[in-house]
Amino acid sequence: MMSDTAVVDSRTSAEALRPSDGGTGTAIHALIERLYPLCRSLTGNGLRATLAILGEELARDDIALDLHEVPSGTQVFDWTIPREWNIHDAYVKNSRGDRIIDFRRSNLHVVSYSTPVHATMSLAELRPHLHSDQRHPAWIPYRTSYYQPAWGFCLAHSQLVSLPEDRYEVCIDSTLTDGHLTYGEALLRGEIDDEVLISCHVCHPSLCNDNLSGLATAVFLAKALRQRPRRHSYRFLFVPGLIGPITWLARNESTWHRVKHGLVLACIGDAGHSTYKRTRHGALDIDRAVEHVLRTADLPYEIRDFSPYGYDERQYCSPGVNLPVGCLMRSPYDRFSEYHTSADDLDLVRPEALADSLRKVVAVAEVLDGNRRYINQSPKGEPQLGRRGLYAPTGGSLHRNEDQHAMLWVLNLSDGQHALLEIADRSGIAFATIRRAADALESAGLLKEARSPSAS
Ligand code: ZN
Numbered sequence: 001m002m003s004d005t006a007v008v009d010s011r012t013s014a015e016a017l018r019p020s021d022g023g024t025g026t027a028i029h030a031l032i033e034r035l036y037p038l039c040r041s042l043t044g045n046g047l048r049a050t051l052a053i054l055g056e057e058l059a060r061d062d063i064a065l066d067l068h069e070v071p072s073g074t075q076v077f078d079w080t081i082p083r084e085w086n087i088h089d090a091y092v093k094n095s096r097g098d099r100i101i102d103f104r105r106s107n108l109h110v111v112s113y114s115t116p117v118h119a120t121m122s123l124a125e126l127r128p129h130l131h132s133d134q135r136h137p138a139w140i141p142y143r144t145s146y147y148q149p150a151w152g153f154c155l156a157h158s159q160l161v162s163l164p165e166d167r168y169e170v171c172i173d174s175t176l177t178d179g180h181l182t183y184g185e186a187l188l189r190g191e192i193d194d195e196v197l198i199s200c201h202v203c204h205p206s207l208c209n210d211n212l213s214g215l216a217t218a219v220f221l222a223k224a225l226r227q228r229p230r231r232h233s234y235r236f237l238f239v240p241g242l243i244g245p246i247t248w249l250a251r252n253e254s255t256w257h258r259v260k261h262g263l264v265l266a267c268i269g270d271a272g273h274s275t276y277k278r279t280r281h282g283a284l285d286i287d288r289a290v291e292h293v294l295r296t297a298d299l300p301y302e303i304r305d306f307s308p309y310g311y312d313e314r315q316y317c318s319p320g321v322n323l324p325v326g327c328l329m330r331s332p333y334d335r336f337s338e339y340h341t342s343a344d345d346l347d348l349v350r351p352e353a354l355a356d357s358l359r360k361v362v363a364v365a366e367v368l369d370g371n372r373r374y375i376n377q378s379p380k381g382e383p384q385l386g387r388r389g390l391y392a393p394t395g396g397s398l399h400r401n402e403d404q405h406a407m408l409w410v411l412n413l414s415d416g417q418h419a420l421l422e423i424a425d426r427s428g429i430a431f432a433t434i435r436r437a438a439d440a441l442e443s444a445g446l447l448k449e450a451r452s453p454s455a456s
Contacts, residue, residue, distance in 0.1 A: 021355030025356075031219060041144075043181045063223070066184065068185065072178045082146060087103070087174040087175075090102075090103035093169040100163075101153050106206060107206050111131065112145070116174045120167055121170060131152055135337075140155055183248065195235050204241075209331070213266075213268045256321065259325075262324055263290070264326070273331075276302070276304070277332070278306050280306045285421065286325070289368050291303060375416045388444040406434050409427040
């Protein structure tokens, strides 16, 4: 999945992030730390243990995480739920009995979904089963073999090239049996049944940015939204990559239509700038909401057009599904060299970056929830704002000035055709200010919400 894009140091913009977050970034990082040691995969007990921790964390705020177990062999569109994989131990021992490659030191040492093996062999026989990354000789790469039965070990290239001729004892104590695929789902009900879908892949072992950052940020997003009034309902999916969203989609086809906006959260905790990948359509409310939030955050950011590779947005945006789902990241997989290696560790993800990402996703939710259309109740000439206490007679601070500009924009474009987000974009004023102006005008009887069904 690596592209030709130049890899830049993903740590360079850390100083641009605001340091103070009231401890939220530290709390998100602490959740990542708790999840980090578990050996997750597409299926199995590591995945279940992860979902149990997420469920425990959500339960502190009275949010229920529903767990689903889908049997191996179940057909989900063009795919079949695979057998369940569990691993207990794995190692390569030299002839002196030293565990020179040891699953207990890093779960990345074993190719995920490795079939069981216990044998003694020469280096030449072992060599085809060893995987390393020459470009980063000190790091252990992450490899999987989900849909092709195989076994293997991953190790630092520097260790691989120094392995002597020997008789090696090779053991992977794993099981691959009929079982289940597990995923977690939480729903925060809002005023309306229209949903915002938040989805993260939960299948990677000890890797932090990809994607413990996504899981932990989604959990804290749910906690934040739980505390405030919500117009939309918010559905959170914690699913193994690719097969997980396909499974959810196959089991919930009758309710796809409720999903009006959606985001995949991935690689969202490193110190690089925010990156948004647009929906397949490219100009839906979710696209405009995220782009507005990034543009007004006063930090560097990047917008990418949709492509049919990347994370689980490609399932939600497949042509027969075509849900309005974009993907919010910091450094995408092709822009941080630590991607899918042991260097994607607890130091790569930063509390201040996690807090900044969470702030932005909460702001996106505020835009989606607050983006309504209104009708100006006094459209013939400007209404007299001073009489209603909405106009500062002697002029005033710049802030006050912006509030008044916002009121004039909202009054002018509230003809039932323009939603507040469009007014924010057209005026260049932040959505929160536009929303505040609309609230003041509505309280003064100058605006009424347009009740006709809207595109949002
Ligand atoms: Zn990945």
